[in-house]
Structure formats: structure tokens, C-alpha cells
Amino acid sequence: xxxxxxxxxxxxxxxxxxxxxxxxxxxxxxxxxxxxxxxxxxxxxxxxxxxxxxxxxxxxxxxxxxxxxxxxxxxxxxxxxxxxxxxxxxxxxxxxxxxxxxxxxxxxxxxxxxxxxxxxxxxxxxxxxxxxxxxxxxxxxxxxxxxxxxxxxxxxxxxxxxxxxxxxxxxxxxxxxxx
Amino acid sequence: xxxxxxxxxxxxxxxxxxxxxxxxxxxxxxxxxxxxxxxxxxxxxxxxxxxxxxxxxxxxxxxxxxxxxxxxxxxxxxxxxxxxxxxxxxxxx
Numbered sequence: 001x002x003x004x005x006x007x008x009x010x011x012x013x014x015x016x017x018x019x020x021x022x023x024x025x026x027x028x029x030x031x032x033x034x035x036x037x038x039x040x041x042x043x044x045x046x047x048x049x050x051x052x053x054x055x056x057x058x059x060x061x062x063x064x065x066x067x068x069x070x071x072x073x074x075x076x077x078x079x080x081x082x083x084x085x086x087x088x089x090x091x092x093x094x095x096x097x098x099x100x101x102x103x104x105x106x107x108x109x110x111x112x113x114x115x116x117x118x119x120x121x122x123x124x125x126x127x128x129x130x131x132x133x134x135x136x137x138x139x140x141x142x143x144x145x146x147x148x149x150x151x152x153x154x155x156x157x158x159x160x161x162x163x164x165x166x167x168x169x170x171x172x173x174x175x176x177x178x179x
Numbered sequence: 180x181x182x183x184x185x186x187x188x189x190x191x192x193x194x195x196x197x198x199x200x201x202x203x204x205x206x207x208x209x210x211x212x213x214x215x216x217x218x219x220x221x222x223x224x225x226x227x228x229x230x231x232x233x234x235x236x237x238x239x240x241x242x243x244x245x246x247x248x249x250x251x252x253x254x255x256x257x258x259x260x261x262x263x264x265x266x267x268x269x270x271x272x
Contacts, residue, residue: 066206066265071256073267086257093261127213127263134208141207167210174212179219179226 003172012114012176014122014169023162025105027129031098034132035067037091051089058083063135067094067128097124119177126170133163197271199252201245204265205236217262218244221255246271 004014016024040048040055047054058080059065068087070079100121104112114122137147137156147160203214211233218229222245235242244266245255252268259266 066208067263069260069265069267071253071260071267072269074269082253082256086253086260090257090260123213124261124263127209131208131263139207171210171212174210174216178212178216 003169004176005172006176007113012119012122012173014112014114016110016112018110020165021105021110023165025102027162027166028098028101028105028125031125031129031132032095032102034063035091035094035098035128037088037095048088051092052085053088054084056080056084056087063132066131066135094124094128097121097128101125119173123170123173123177126166126173130163130166130170133159133166137163139163197246197248199247199249199268200243200271201252201255201259201266201268202241203232203236203244203259204241204267205239206265209264211237214264217259217264221258221262 071082072079214233
């Protein structure tokens, strides 16, 4: 298992095996599904075009709430307004990242060479996937070791190992990008 | 005023025309390196300043990463949410 590296010509490269590639495809599919904005039956078409969603509410799902947090911690009304004017665009940006990742994967074999335009999408996708999974397994700064030792029949066991792998991938990518 | 606020401000002089602030909050998922990268890429802070802010977030639970008009801070918060950082804005009082 290797993380991201740089080719001799300075391009960002990820080498994966078949299993890892399948996992990335599956994760990107899940992120797409997760962030796709809900269709609104009576939405004003013009409002939708400019990214306004007057029916947006604070998400019930903790992972959604982590990806789309309140912008005002002490003013629920302003937070809801902000959400109605920004959340749809944010969902679409995250969806575009995950779709770019799917495209990178579908056009490559086990060596994935990223164009400069694909790199921010990979970084964004890896972070979104980690936020969603990390929130689901309720990771904290103290329970990493505890989660790492969960028995195999615990539903969080597999998710934790995927999370750990994504962390490794993201860290390797960030290290390449930091000047 | 706490030292945390002093460290986080680009200038130590309080500008009365820039009364809103963007706060980034600590979370157990975002990588320290990634948070540093985001502060450098989006705010164009140099590495030393970006790392100082990141450490403030990590150790003190939050840091003021920018200040300006309400509209400017809403833009910064939306951008931070785009990167997956947990950010809020408020009037600086």
C-alpha cells in the first residue's frame, strides 16, 4: 500500500491495487449519494439555479451536520438563512469533487496520475469521506486506540480501518502539496 | 483580551471598520497538516502564521482566522465549510 507520490515530471500519482481501487470507487459513489441535494417539489427554478434552497433545515444526521455545519453558533435564525443561501452550492461543490474522483478512477488502471485540476477534488473528497466516516464511528482525540482494537464483528471495525487508510492517503497528499 | 486573540489576528491593531470575525473550531478529524494547508491556500498566510493558527485551533479549541465585514466573513466561513473545516462567524465584541 502506497500513498500519493510525485512523478519525475512533478505530477501527483497514486498507486493502488484492485481492492483499494474498488474501495475508492465505492466510497466516491457513497459520497455522491450522501451530498446530492434533495429534489424540491415546489422549488423556485430561478432560486435553484443560483443555489438558494428555502427548504433547507439543520440536518438530523450527525455526519450531514458535520459536513454542513451552522455558520452562526449563537444565532439560529442567521444560521438557517446562511444555510438556505449556501448549502446547495456547497453540496454541489462536494458532489463535483466526488464525481471528478470517479472519473480519475475510471480512466486509470492501478496507477492513477492526477492532472493539476483533479488534485483539489481528490483532497476535498478524501476529507469529506473522512468527515462522514469519522462522525459515524464517533472518533475523538482519545479513542483512536480503542477503535483500532475493536473486534471484527463490530460494525465499526471495518469503517475504522477504511478511515485510517483514508487518513494515510490524505496525509500523503497534503505533504506533497505543502510548499 | 486573551493572548489567543492577539496571536490569531493578522494585525494587533483593532480596526473599527472590520467588526466581524471568522472562527475555526477544533475537531478530531481534520489533519493538522491539512488545516495548515487550507490556511495557506485560502488566506495566503505564510507557513509560520498558518501553523500558529492551526496550533491555536488544536490546543485552545478555536482561533480567529480572519476579520472584516459581515459579508466578507460569510464568504470566508462558506469557503472553510467547502474545505470541510468547522467555522463560524460572529460580531467581534
